[in-house]
């Protein structure tokens with residue numbers, strides 16, 4: 001009997017799995033080390049453990065965005081661009097076609113900062129650092145110099161504040177030794193935004209970024225839920241304030257471009273109705289503000 005053969009057509013968007021399940025264990029490990037740190041003291045660098053896990057997750061998150069760009073261009077029959085800003089340009093252009101009011105230039109700049117940070121890790125920028133400590137080994141000051149030949153391209157210069165060695169909008173560290181949980185967290189806020197605006201302006205099939213991750217006894221559904229869980233555990237008040245500021249900043253420009261129905265599914269719109277602190281909806285049946293105490297009573301368990 002003649003054997004029947006079948007052909008299937010697959011489109012491979014390989015990096016997309018990283019943000020579905022690979023990065024979450026890395027985030028958890030980075031967070032454990034981050035919580036050990038005494039945040040009342042100044043530190044020049046994060047621990048190797050925190051840095052290693054966070055920077056691996058940062059690279060994988062940015063690779064995911066690039067993978068989704070390729071998938072989006074394939075589905076919308078566009079050629080992918082080349083060059084320094086290729087992915088941020090392609091994505092913001094496609095979103096602008098989806099809605100001509102979309103603040104594409106601002107979105108492009110956010111993505112560009114994420115690619116700058118990826119470059120720092122992937123191309124291994126080398127700094128010379130001199131740290132001065134007092135008699136208790138606590139850091140008093142430090143000086144640092146990026147060695148010649150590393151990273152000073154146009155994109156880096158446009159995105160980075162030279163004095164703080166952080167990117168201008170997301171305030172991501174570009175000094176590799178400082179990169180850690182906080183940088184990863186802010187990148188994931190932006191990734192969550194990317195998923196949301198893409199879903200709303202292009203349709204659900206383009207970035208099917210479902211999260212498969214278990215926290216304690218439950219499976220979380222999306223990036224925002226993971227972020228809310230960890231924000232609720234962060235003890236560093238300075239960072240909690242920074243997250244609130246970033247969330248407000250992004251909300252002002254982009255909230256109107258997220259899917260209109262489920263505002264608590266997206267980190268920047270999951271805010272307290274009373275004081276606007278992030279992380280209001282925690283999980284099924286838990287709607288409360290850790291800052292002002294506002295709560296919604298619900299009969300769901």
Ligand SMILES: [Zn+2]
Nearest residue numbers: 272275289292
């Ligand atoms: Zn509140």
